[in-house]
Amino acid sequence: MEASAMIHESYDVDVAVVGYGPTGLVAASILGGMGHRVVVVERHPSLYGLPRLTHIDGETARIVQAAADVDMALRATQALDSFKYLNADGEILVELPWAGESCGHPAHISMYQPDIEDAIDGRVRQYPNVVRLPGWQATDLRVLADQVELTARPTHDGAPPPDAPNVRQVGIRSRYLLGADGANSFVRTALGIGQSDFGVDERWLNIDTKVLRPLPKRFNHTMLFCDPARPHMFMPIGQKRQRFEFAALAGEDKDLLEDRGRAWQWLSQAHGLGPDDIEIIRQVLYPIKARMADSWSSGGRVFLMGDAAHTMPPTMGQGACSGMRDAIALAWKLDLVLRGQATEALLATYEAERRPHARTIVETSVLLGEVAYTMDPVRAAARDEAWLSGSMSSPPPFPLIGTGVIQTTDDDSPAPSAGTLAPQGIVSTPDGRTGRFDDVFGHSFTLVTRMGTDGLLDREQETFLDGIGCTVHTLFDGDVRSFRDEAGTYTRYLEEIGADVFISRPDFVVFGSCVAADLGALIAQLRDKLNYVGLPDAQKLAATR
Structure with a gap:
């Protein structure tokens, strides 16, 4: 339900969700479907409507299945069979096998993010117990012993509201609050929670396009060119769109990089593509950071999720996947507590489970980025030799849930199969x-x-x-x-x-x-x-x- 013109001065709910990207969408849908009273505060007046993420795995597709009509959400997707790393000469350094199935879906999927967000939002709108407040910015937060108090004010096209006494505001009281408000999280900042930095500070230009006529078959794959002169990559966005990215060099001007003429110059030189082949729909220079919140909760009442809790390089395509895992993992635990089936001690297992899982993905993403994105020609040559000779160390395996609500043996280690993913047939x-x-x-x-x-x-x-x-x-x-x-x-x-x-x-x-x-x-x-x-x-x- 959208509050629209019927904004009340106050709300008393079970859960408040700040942020309505993929993580907040999943949380609102799952909790709403469980019958809990939810208010969602989102500073933007509408869904973003353009892709940021382009890849999900089978587990994340199953999360979407729990939160929406998955067939509608994934209607324009394609299964990915590999992720290829190439050197500056176009030689394949390594090809990661991405084919297969996981959780009843393709193991790796190229998708169009707005389709997923529209589908989950459509499900959320069906729940009369969920109130959406698009175009409202959280401005004040208080964590009490038995509840959380949040104040929100209207924004102007997503800009922060003015700090003036005559500006309208709403008060929200909730038993719990979920901060899913991104890398620059208001919730995390308001709580005074710091972040650990993994030392990644890069800029990449993102060029999203609509395909106007069939492209060469190589564009059906995800390919990363490990060129020390300028690392770059391309990947499909579902069935009808294509993403191109390249690293910004030190000192390159943001305005020049985001100039449309610069994009066409790059696309022509690197890929032989022009306006007859593709239409540019989004061009933006974005920062790449790797950080993790020092704590994911406060007072047992407020919990951080998604980019508010952890950010990572896109080398594994796991940023949004990790956020949606956070959302569903916390939602079912909140459900048991809110229904009186479990004590609040259960909520402590959220961070205990999710932090080490997300940290492994962040660290692996950083490691892959350091190897693939290096602009040092000497290091790049050594890397190429190691990969081509087969002497390059393999990255760590994808993490499992290793603690918390899983079966354990007498020495408290995970029992066989515990913490793995259940099949879906x-x-x-x-x-x-x-x-x-x-x-x-x-x-x-x-x-x-x-x-x-x-x-x-x-x-x-x-x-x-x-x-x-x-x-x-x-x-x-x-x-x-x-x-x-x-x-x-x-x-x-x-x-x-x-x-x-x-x-x-x-x-x-x-x-x-x-x-x-x-x-x-x-x-x-x-x-x-x-x-x-x-x-x-x-x-x-x-x-x-």
């Missing part, structure tokens, strides 16, 4: 439903087993799983909870991990797995890790009536 049910698992069964805690469920769980276990919104499904034919595994996705997965059961979280992270005899212990550990307290007294009383 096509399923069908006896009542005729067919589709992706999440679309058929919902985005919640999930227990999947290959055993019959009659007598599998005792009454206390059933009550607990029902309380946290966990659905139970079995591959066992003829069971009341059975489903058909159309492509064998779940059968193969359980065989690969050597388990009879796995439990996954609403953010698709596998809590843990076990053989049949250990199911009671697995559920007990989940209950403990969630800081579960059960239904509030009022709900218990209502349930007995």
Whole structure:
């Protein structure tokens, strides 16, 4: 719901969200869909309408699936099969394999960001419990023991509001506040939270284009040219657009770089392209930084997400992906706390889980940038030799969730499969439903087993799983909870991990797995890790009536 002309002087809600980019959009949609009262404050009067990110992975596509009509959001995408690094002579130094599938989607996807934002925003607008305040700037923030107080004032085309006593303002009281307001976060600054700097300070010119006629096939790939004279790259933006980028050299003037004539000169010299081939729709010089907030929360009431918590070079294409992971990971934890199912201690696991995951991605992105973007000819020659000879060290593996709400062994280390991503396959049910698992069964805690469920769980276990919104499904034919595994996705997965059961979280992270005899212990550990307290007294009383 958009407040529009019906702006109230005050709002009393469960969660306030500051910022309505990809991270804030996901948070508002997930929390709104869970039925919580949400107010979103966004300084810009409308969605940006142009792409900034161009790549998401399969996990992030599944997050979009939870927050929107994913088929509408990804209607103009294409799967990416590789990421190629080339030297100044055009030789392939390394080709990262990007083909395959993850979470029921292509492992890597080239997409048009406005389609995703429009789709999530469309879902948010369907929720009467979510109020959007576009064109309003957060100006004051107070964190109290049991709530957060936020003041917002109207902006003029996104510019900061004047500091004058006669300017209209709204007050928002919320149990929790999420700062998803970007790298220059008001929320982070208002809380006095500092940042750790990873020492990256670069500028790149971004040239986004609309394709007017078919381009050579090489432009269907993501290619980074590691040329010490001037590193540059190109990548598709979905199906009908193309991005070109090049590094700004020291001392180059911003206005000259953003001059349209400079862009056409570069496109002609580097790629042989002109106005008959493409139309420039966006040209901007942007800074590349790598920073992380020293703390992601304040008083257990305010939480930072996305670029407000961490920024990184684009070398892995994981900036927005990481922000959307933040949003869904925090949303389901807030849901359990707001519904009285878990204590507020659960919220401390948000940063405990997400910080090391994001930090690994930031550090790997910095490392790749240092290697690929060097403008030192000597270092570049040594790099080329190392890559071409096969002696270059491989980057670290993509991180998993290694702490928090995951199954652990006796020495508190992650159990096998815990912290990995749960699969998503096509399923069908006896009542005729067919589709992706999440679309058929919902985005919640999930227990999947290959055993019959009659007598599998005792009454206390059933009550607990029902309380946290966990659905139970079995591959066992003829069971009341059975489903058909159309492509064998779940059968193969359980065989690969050597388990009879796995439990996954609403953010698709596998809590843990076990053989049949250990199911009671697995559920007990989940209950403990969630800081579960059960239904509030009022709900218990209502349930007995």
